[in-house]
Amino acid sequence: MNNKFDYILELFYAIYSIDFPVEISYGLDGLSKIQISKGDTSFFDGDSAQPETVVWKVWNEEKIPFLFDGNDEKEIIGVVNGQVIINYDIIASSFFFLSGWQEYKTQQKDRLGRFPYSESIQYKLNLVELPLVNYYFDILKQALEQVYDKELKVKLWGDGEYGTFISHDIDLCESAWKQGSLSELARGRVSSPFYLLSKKLFSNDDWFNFDLIMELEKRHLAKSTFYFLCENKKVNNYPNADYDISDKKFLPVFDNILKNESELGIHGSLGTSNDAAKLKLEMRKIPGDIEGGRFHALVYDIHKTPDIIEEAGLKYDSTLGFAEHIGFRNSFCFPFFPYDIKNDQPYKFLEIPLMVMDATLKMKKYMGLTPDEAGKAISSLMREVRKFNGCFSILWHNNFYSNYKFSGWREIMEQVLQEGSTEGSRYFTGKEISDIYRSQMR
Template sequence: MQVLFDYVLFHFKRVYHLPEPLDISYGFQNSSRIQIRQSSTTFFSQKEAQPESVIWKDWQGTSLPLFFVSFTELDWLTQTASGTVVVNYDLIASGFYLLSGWQEFYSSNRDQFGRFPYASSVQARHKFITKPIVNYYFEVLRAAVELAYGQKITQKTWNGKPFATCLSHDIDYCQSAWKVAGKPALQKGRLGLFLKLAAQKALGKDAWFNFQQVEQELEQLNAKASFFFLPEQGNYQGHPNADYNVCSNLTQQQINRLQQAGHEIAVHGSHGSSINLEQLKSEKEKLAIPVTGNRFHYLRFDPDRTPEVVDELGFTYDSTLGFPEHFGFRNSYCHPFKLFNFNSGQSTDTWEVPLNLMDVTLNHPNYLQLMPLQVLPAITPMLNEIIRFNGVFTLLWHNENFSAYGLQGGLQMFQEITQFLQKQGTGFFTIHEVVKQTEA
């Protein structure tokens, strides 16, 4: 249970300005100023994916799920005559369960891409995908510290900004708008549109070769973003990788330009690379510039192999973990966290910067099917949670959805969401910058 405590406490210490050293213990065996009640659960030795039961307890108007306790009648915190503060609920066990992604490792449910399905998650089952529950647990722990030390504990900010936004762009396609958008145009008899797209392509300016357009949008926001380039071309088991060659002069020019403008370049690991160290290594090398981050194409993440793969390759961060089917908090947390390796039973050195919203999620026939006007109202409660906890919002907007030949109303949606964030006072950072600030 020491591993659980160390893992959870490591993250708690990264979001608040806390007394150092912090006199806190898990269980009642020490005489610490703060003592967290340890449940007697055998759950973590049984390798089950999900706890049998969940109970709910109110914290300042929000109902929080707790997994390894059978009572709710005690207050969250009690203080003894000698001043010791007792946290009456095992927030370490519940926090570890959610943050480490335990359910994904111990569940055998996978979709056609080997991904853990949202429908199988405890978040879907108990409907809390848009609540960062672990951050709420930390708020309880903060209250315990304030009570024990008699001082106010403040949250860390992002270079003075109350919350951070990471805008990110996976570059899957930048050469095939003429084909993907052109063919349906031709079939519908819209010869003019087809000819326009084909002519653009012939001039070497496919409508999806729109890096400058993306950059201009970012400039309007005074934002630096993270661009994930896919170094593998062609199909993999029938599924597409990049439609461009990352080593070509054409692509390398764009990469250099983006980098010079202050944007981050990172790897977009291709199909199969999340379980194949050699493959991801060669893709990282193909980019021919030093990179610190990765996100897997199709958000393919195997909880058994992937933490080890990215850790062994020395990636500072991964930013794959969001459910494609639903926006929100896959690990119930709105800050970066260290990936946990269940095979070794230890935390890795690689940060996960969780992905909160992907454009495709919003209207893909398999996912949410929201109308453009419904998008901002639908995601605002999630954004407000991130603001409340001084967290990080990570958005994935594919370059083709800035063009007129991608997601319908894609550009307007991007503008609407980012302008809302700007009004709320966010700081826009690359993912690399957010990780550096988290480590500091």
């Protein structure tokens, strides 16, 4: 467990500024100022995907589970002879979630090869909207503050209270005239198709709306990352882009995005999550050095995709969220290095976990919420992230800014920006987060 302990501490130190030497032991050594009790970690020698039992305790007014321990009678933190003892194994519990252990050990996949939310322990314990690992880290943080009599602060967001990472996967930007018209006709609005068609013919499709998105963001001093799909053929009958990335009309779009200090990234098409050569070919179709991306349809196979990301030379990824439900796939509201379970060491690329995807909220087969309900759900998730001064990560597709087929959804994104401004968020591109994070590691 030594590598795993170092890994968890490294992620802890990357978040909090600690400029003094600390003594933390994993296991009760009777000497160190802070000692973290070891649970039954033989779990990680086996092939079970999830632990069979958990114990529940209250921390920070929230009921949270501890793994690898059967005794719920202990205090979470105790003091013995001036030494602070953390009585539950926050290291193994954190490692379980951050490493994606349950995905690594399960055989369950959906039709796109994704780990299904319904198979996750977060679903079974009903806590996908809690960043549990941050609760575990908070226990260690308070122990450190108590022993060393110093306040620990998050050091990643400059003068901001928390960070926000807005991203846009560009799947469809030429189809409002068709899909928007059908949706309008279904609502009995017979004149809209003429408007949408003439807009497409004489200027741009209503979903070709990059300027509109950037205008809205500028009003809140925000910026974002645009992930472009570089494949427009279907794969296994699943659609990729509705546009050709090599079309000259994208050149001014790319220019504008960069001029606004936003970022261009790769939206790896279906199949690239296990094909580094294809991913690299696609990356070359977007100008500049591409440092990060997200796979289309959130396809990510823990056995293959991390190696593909490294082989393609990407510095960060932002695929890890559940398509079916908003919340925390790794139960963590900060960037982190994914873990290579096979070689028992962290990967070099950074994961900026995805917490909210618009389609997750809207689609009937996922959460099926109205825009109003969705706004409330996002707001409560943002509160959870703010509790820990974390990094709120949200994906809003460009067509969700359109009044055609997606009316009411742009306003929800505007609410998110408004709430961010009110609550002291700062906005970062994925590349900036990756740079800041690495520069703060000790």
